[in-house]
Amino acid sequence: MAKQIPIVDYLVLDDGTPHLVANESEESGALYFDRRNADAKSGEDGFCRRRLADTGVVRTFTIVHRAAPGVTVPYVSAVVDLDGGGVVKANILNVAADPDYVEVGMRVSLTTFIVGTDDEGTEAVAFAYEPIEGN
Amino acid sequence: MAERDVWILGASMTAFRRYPDKDLIDLGSEAAVDAMRDGGVSIHDMDVLGAGNLSEAASGVGQRLQKQIGQTGIPVYNVANACATGATALRCVIMSIASGEAEMGLAVGLEKMGKMGLLGASARSDKKVFTPAGRYGAVMSVEGRVGTTLMPGVFAQAGMEYAGANEGVGFEQFAKVAEKNHAHSTLNPLAQYQKQFSLDEVMNSEMMAYPNTLLMCCPTGDGAAAMVLVSEERLKTLSDDQRSRAVKISASVMTSDPWTDSDQVQPDVNTLTRNAAKKAYEQSGVDPQDLDLVELHDCFATAELLHYDNLGLCAPGEAGKFIDERGPWRDGTIPVNVSGGLISKGHPLGATGIANLYEVATHLRGEAGARQIEGATVGLTHVIGLGSACVVHVLEKATV
Numbered sequence: 424m425a426k427q428i429p430i431v432d433y434l435v436l437d438d439g440t441p442h443l444v445a446n447e448s449e450e451s452g453a454l455y456f457d458r459r460n461a462d463a464k465s466g467e468d469g470f471c472r473r474r475l476a477d478t479g480v481v482r483t484f485t486i487v488h489r490a491a492p493g494v495t496v497p498y499v500s501a502v503v504d505l506d507g508g509g510v511v512k513a514n515i516l517n518v519a520a521d522p523d524y525v526e527v528g529m530r531v532s533l534t535t536f537i538v539g540t541d542d543e544g545t546e547a548v549a550f551a552y553e554p555i556e557g558n
Numbered sequence: 559m560a561e562r563d564v565w566i567l568g569a570s571m572t573a574f575r576r577y578p579d580k581d582l583i584d585l586g587s588e589a590a591v592d593a594m595r596d597g598g599v600s601i602h603d604m605d606v607l608g609a610g611n612l613s614e615a616a617s618g619v620g621q622r623l624q625k626q627i628g629q630t631g632i633p634v635y636n637v638a639n640a641c642a643t644g645a646t647a648l649r650c651v652i653m654s655i656a657s658g659e660a661e662m663g664l665a666v667g668l669e670k671m672g673k674m675g676l677l678g679a680s681a682r683s684d685k686k687v688f689t690p691a692g693r694y695g696a697v698m699s700v701e702g703r704v705g706t707t708l709m710p711g712v713f714a715q716a717g718m719e720y721a722g723a724n725e726g727v728g729f730e731q732f733a734k735v736a737e738k739n740h741a742h743s744t745l746n747p748l749a750q751y752q753k754q755f756s757l758d759e760v761m762n763s764e765m766m767a768y769p770n771t772l773l774m775c776c777p778t779g780d781g782a783a784a785m786v787l788v789s790e791e792r793l794k795t796l797s798d799d800q801r802s803r804a805v806k807i808s809a810s811v812m813t814s815d816p817w818t819d820s821d822q823v824q825p826d827v828n829t830l831t832r833n834a835a836k837k838a839y840e841q842s843g844v845d846p847q848d849l850d851l852v853e854l855h856d857c858f859a860t861a862e863l864l865h866y867d868n869l870g871l872c873a874p875g876e877a878g879k880f881i882d883e884r885g886p887w888r889d890g891t892i893p894v895n896v897s898g899g900l901i902s903k904g905h906p907l908g909a910t911g912i913a914n915l916y917e918v919a920t921h922l923r924g925e926a927g928a929r930q931i932e933g934a935t936v937g938l939t940h941v942i943g944l945g946s947a948c949v950v951h952v953l954e955k956a957t958v
């Protein structure tokens with residue numbers, strides 16, 4: 424199997440099933456995907472790592488038809504409220520890129536896909552969400 | 559508003575276009591000189607200059623401008639604040655006058671964008687060897703792979719969140735915003751586009767990011783806007799004609815994003831607008847229902863609809879009903895973007911936050927020609943730069 428690397432470091436591939444992690448403010452509980460110098464909510468420093476849920480609800484979405492070079496269109500971009508906390512933006516896969524098939528409030532779960540391979544054969548893995556059957 | 563009241567003495571803007579034969583400073587000079595002529599003053603009367611520009615922000619734009627319109631040794635503030643850049647330059651001058659440091663000053667917003675296409679679409683090329691970089695440890699551009707952060711999609715998602723939370727809001731309501739603004743622009747000779755489109759044409763134009771079609775997105779372009787501001791004390795010493803055309807700035811407010819749980823992935827254009835509007839209404843004593851016209855930041859049709867609610871132009875949750883009932887049309891209850899808005903008038907980034915005040919001031923002066931809102935005495939301007947910065951001004955026709 425080819426060596427794999429996550430597209431962003433808040434996607435964890437090497438600790439059980441793929442999942443997202445966030446930096447959680449010890450003061451306020453606010454969650455961040457990037458490295459923070461201090462908590463934007465409380466102003467205090469001090470963070471711990473927290474594993475986020477793999478499921479959530481679509482808060483909003485768009486269907487992108489004109490995109491940056493190299494991006495296949497149309498695709499669905501959504502903001503997802505994760506169960507138990509955390510808000511993330513990602514694509515929605517395995518659903519028609521059509522407003523008749525995507526809706527606010529739709530339940531989704533995490534999935535991953537290979538998004539590219541570098542000159543050394545390393546595969547970059549991205550995350551996305553897909554509808555949970557029975558929506 | 560502040561320690562000392564500040565008034566608009568002169569105002570001007572270039573037509574928003576693409577100007578292949580003019581450079582940035584040509585456009586800024588044109589607006590600046592015309593604003594001073596409009597106010598009956600000269601560069602020698604200016605105590606301060608605020609210059610707002612994004613595309614050449616590191617180049618000392620204000621000083622370059624001075625070399626074309628007059629180097630008098632006054633302080634120059636060069637500012638960049640995303641799409642709120644022009645309004646930020648204006649506020650530098652307002653604050654200088656309100657504090658007593660200056661009596662009169664010039665604010666210029668100028669931008670030369672040309673035909674840039676999708677802003678932010680020039681994503682960095684993928685690396686040959688994946689190496690985590692930056693605060694997210696990204697190994698390649700995430701745009702389009704992990705959601706979209708390009709403007710049409712960001713504002714589409716902002717709109718769809720509102721649509722999901724409120725009855726009677728959907729693709730058609732968003733499209734009606736663009737139908738209105740394109741119609742309004744046919745009366746504005748300064749607008750980049752002056753062509754009317756039917757609702758069907760708006761809805762069936764190329765889809766960019768659902769629900770925003772091409773005709774629901776603002777164009778890139780070139781242009782400049784300028785204002786001469788003056789203290790009330792100094793204004794009282796000027797001629798009858800200058801005093802009668804002066805417009806009072808009854809509120810000037812700037813806000814930025816307070817923390818929300820989602821703003822790290824999706825900019826929140828609502829909270830800072832609501833905060834700015836609340837403070838502006840308090841500062842001016844003006845109620846939203848008193849407004850004769852509003853120029854708000856319709857970078858995309860979805861954005862305008864949200865701001866009907868954010869600015870209190872409609873009842874909470876009823877932005878869809880407001881546009882369905884033609885409330886924001888020029889003959890509606892609160893005319894919005896009678897200039898054509900960013901969607902049709904154009905959006906040269908640095909100029910926008912002064913051009914919107916130019917529009918409202920021109921109506922309050924009764925000088926807006928074919929697009930004049932008759933009897934207008936009070937208006938509001940709103941601009942947002944993502945990141946984010948929001949500036950709201952309330953302008954009033956008054957006597958001094």
